[in-house]
Amino acid sequence: MIVELGHFALVLAFLVCLVQTVLPMWGARIGDTRLMCVGEPAALAQFGLLIVAFAALTHAYVTSDFSVANVYANSHSEKPLIYRISGVWGNHEGSMLLWVLILALFGAAVAAFGTNLPETLRANVLSVQASIALAFLLFILLTSNPFLRLDPVPADGRGLNPILQDPALAFHPPFLYAGYVGFSMAYSFAIAGLIEGRTDAAWARWVRPWTLAAWMCLTVGIAMGSWWAYYELGWGGWWFWDPVENASFMPWLAGTALLHSAVVMEKREALKVWTILLAILTFSLSLMGAFLVRSGVLSSVHAFAVDPERGVFILAIMMVFIGGALTLYAWRAPSLRQGGIFAPISREGGLVLNNVLLTTATGTVLIGTLYPLALESINGAKISVGPPYFNSTFVPLMVPLLLALPFGPLMGWKRGDIHAALQRLWVAGLLAICAIVAVFAVVQRGPWLAPFAMALGVWVIAGAISELLVRVRAGNADSAEVFRRLRNLPRSVYGTTVAHAGVGVMVLGITATSAWQSEKILTMRPGETADIAGYALTFKGVAPDNGPNYREVVGVVSVTRGGQSVVDLAPSKRQYSAPPQATSEAGIYVALLGDLYVVLGDEAGDGAYAVRMYFNPLVRLIWIGTIIMFIGGALSLSDRRLRVGAPRRARRRGPAAVPAE
């Protein structure tokens, strides 16, 4: 019954979407306020209905209702509760439902908080947003309905892929989708702006918080996926340039560019036409990501659906929304007025450089991901484009970006002074040079470029902090004055500093672990000891153990350093029952300078086992850096100027200032 209720709510949501797509936009066209007003209640109703549908499916998963085909195919009664819940989106149908739910959440947020938007803009935005939901709801109802029943009811389910049964991966998709779908706001605003032929600084101010929120979610989502790969896949890699990873990375790169170009548009009314295009492209890349992953074009762990019918449907959705948007853009963009002239050396110039490099990087990842598919369909030639290609094209694009990064915020708008910026950055430059010398002195192995890359990280961090210090004129004023200024700085300034410093921290982590990872692969008998990175690891043997839905062999490895006991690690090999599959769980010890990472391999007879041990220096900085970037985004979002909730204050005062309409 509850399942049918969910199904019914899903169909109703589709109908509400239909109304929300047509009426507000039509109202905006003919200037009818009553029609435009349909948008808000419809957006809220659509969100409410989708919550009902999602809750119904979750209920079926939690209670292991195997009469639902989707639950049968992806769940199992022995699964722990958290994975029965995460199982809802751990499959194609459920993840699409989550996708539209988040889409509706953003639409409802515009309806609830967008009260200070001009009436027609809000109506158009809500209509465009609903049209996206409409397409995806149709897709779910026609090709991927999660509410279909089975008769007779099977005794138990087939279970969820065990490598998806993991805390980080359980919450990786919701964040990722919040990011992907969050960019739909930028898209909807771009389309609405093009329809109205009016985009200005105010438009950018409305778009920026949504983009920032989406960017933050995507950052966390990607970081979680990479963190999961690091400890679960068993060899300490954290990024593989896998097509599915690229599918999430491209919207992130484009979204990062969009965040920066929207600043120029907001502050200086420049780069309008470009910012609109970037908004369209960012969400288009999100749609393409959905297509690549959902259609099974690239089969990998993530591509649960190998079904051409669905692929063709999503391809059609993609073509309508990307093609339609670009056509509208080509038609209306020339009429948008360009403003704000600036010199090449200026804050705007810096942000343009940022955009050029980030979009080129996006284009490079795009072509690298699609090239093998395209080439094979053109002349049947099969080639592989793997990590070596991406490393040798992406990294050279990031180096100038990181070199230039500290200059940007120190430049004035319109016309900057590069000499003044250089003078303010001398401390950062000095620290970077010290870093090169220090790294060469301390680590006397590895690639010769690595110390320079470390220096780049230091340069970015120190440069970000310098900017803050320059702003409060530390050094030229007494400390009380400096503290007063620090207090009065807008949060968005802190946001910039923190996010940029996070990038630097991440660069340090990536460089250190890529350049100086140490590795030992050997067969160990119980009682044998091996040394790695100053630690002595003694293999004590293995012991069997049982989990809720798996059996495992747990190795005991005790770690000492200089005769002192450090930790006992327990790397294990698991055998899941439903579906039958083996996974390995690494034993990880987190030291100050890096991770000691031990993996248990196959048995080699006589109680001996293959053991892999790695020392990954500073690897945690990669994820700490992304968390810092997230915090930077959050600081910026909490700035009074940008706060999503700020309009609520305005509404209280509204009636006094604005006469009744």
Add this chain to the structure above:
Amino acid sequence: MIEKSARAILVVLSLIVASAAAYAVQPNEVLPDPALEARARGLSANLRCLVCQNQSIDDSDAPLARDLRLLVRERLVAGDSDAEVTRFLVARYGEFVLLRPPLGWHTLMLWLTPVLLLMLAAGGIGWRLVKARGQHIAPAQSPLTADEQARLASLMKDTTSRN
């Protein structure tokens, strides 16, 4: 037809392989000579496990990946140079085995795209700069036209009445 079904089997195989835990290099494969082993690793990073999704042979526990790892080491021990090993593998398995596609006519667009995009951007910006050269950039002076001023004023009124 045969090729098609073979590919279908490969897809199924790769799904199984990709979802199992990856164990990669086994202790008994490692060469006693560290210099040769380092070269083997360097080569492996650029060699694709043919039945996997985008995994190098070092990262995969598929039997075929193991065969390739052993083959690479066999050739190195026999005295082949890195280039000779790569050539040997390409002759045997095709370019598909290389994770870094070599520059050729069929990969020209792949390698040129980053450069072309940068040139396009530089060209676009250069064109805008030339076009804007006549216009005076004065920080103290308002560059807005009367029309824009009016709109700005209405916008400011909008904002102030709302805050």
